[in-house]
Amino acid sequence: MRSIFAVMCLLLSSLSFAAPLKVVASFSILGNLVQEVGGDHVQVTTLVGPGEDAHVWQAKPADLKKLSGASLFFVNGLGFEGWLKRVEQAAAYKGKVITVTKGFKPLALEDDHGHSHGKTDPHAWHDPRAVLLMVDQISAALQAADASHAAAYQANAAAFKAKITQLDQRTAAAFAAIPSGKKKVVTSHDALGYLGHRYAIEFFPLQGISTEAEPSAKEMAVLIRQMRKSQIKAVFAENISNPKLIEQIARETGAKVGPAIYSDALAKQAPANSWMGLFEYNTQAILRALQ
Template sequence: MRVKSLFALAALFASVLITTAPRAETASAKKIPVVASFSILADFTRQIGGDKVEVKMLVPPDGDVHVYEPSPADAQSLAKAKLIVVNGLVLEGWMDRLIAASGARAPVVVAAKGVTPRKGEEERGEKGVDPHAWQSIANAKIYVGNILAGLVAVDPADAEYFRDRTRNYDSELDALDVKVRAAIAEIPPQNRRIITTHDAFGYFGQAYGFSFIAPEGLSTESEPSARDVARLIEQIRKENAPAVFLENISDPRLMQRIAEESGTKIGGTLFSDSLSPPDGPAATYIAMMEHNISELKKALIPAAR
């Protein structure tokens, strides 16, 4: 009898699993699986999609989308996606091959569609397109509109939900734009120019009257050589920039030398191509823009006094 009881319990347990598993699967299926190429696009998609979407980003926070190497897991995520969100403007040079290799059939939203592109860094002797269009808040709203259209197309039943969230988020972006402009107004016009190690802020400069100068011959992927540092110091002096933000230089002694020999202020970290991890200062697009303008103010307002 005891053996029979054990079998009965096992059968009951199995029947519970069988009846509950499909329900759990159905519940999870309610969320639209979306793959975004990097963290900023993932944030935009979450802001619009809310609890109707499950967003997977390929390039993680603090990652470099320019040199990212996709993994087999990325291909699997794309194959399961109902929507794929990419930047466009030749940012993700690896993305088309990855989508083809994954066999993904999901529609692709090009978030930067409709943006007026700027000329970018020189590559192979030719001027390319600057892909960092999200650095302008007006462009960010274009991104949001394109992602909204993509979500409505794959889930028309929740269209009004997505539109409501987009209206709210657009209002937050409008408020952010006012905040950024007010902060820049506090910076003296002659100080609205800095040197950065990454030519990623051109759209910001164009939108807000700022000048960002990228050092000549300095790689963003490794610490500079002694010759690179000497050339950088010479350029800082020549440009007479009041501040320099050197994201790829981690050696504090080297930073101190550059500051002393160039006579300029070393600023903090500016986020350009990715957000920070959730516990960092730039976990969302809005937080990133607020952080960047705060760092610019710290570096540039005291220099005028």
């Protein structure tokens, strides 16, 4: 009896101290969402880290090694990770790829802004309602891969979704108090379409610009005329872009450049080093500029 009891204790001990599930996320914002749902039961590695630009990112041998040893690979999809297939092949990845925007109806991109994502806007994480769907996808994938901790993943997802919903409601009320004619913002990169769609904000990105291309003089002139005509005073660069062009536009129009917006990557430090922190930081900065 003692030997049976000892074996059972060893088994229970090994289960309680089981190594966390190794997963990889394609970029820092998604990595944070996975960590929120996975908690202590997952070990999350991100390929494109905080402050890094997914548009120009190139995998290093260490990145390929991390991916090859992961059970799950979480990606945004919608064309955001243009290097995705190339990296999977280079890493000889055999695990499951989880596309967190699966089943999501994306916004269409304008044809003339010079982006390279294709016909749909991949930046869905700027709409809290889309993030709720992503959390569901993440939770389902973790439960399928690690059934022994399914209850924990469900509880973490439910708690996180409640926080997201509350944040969305507060933000919607704050933007609803701004007159519609004033909700106009210039940004350096066309990444905030979902935020604009959710809260009825009109964003004017520098035409022809992404992190890989600069606008022509003609495109700059068109935007400057639009700003003067519409009296747009809210102007923001992004943490992954060069602010020089935004600063030039601000000088020519008398607009004031606000703090850097976090679009495609988390910050390395608080407050924008989590999805919740990033979202609240961005929206509060925009609200202050519009008031």
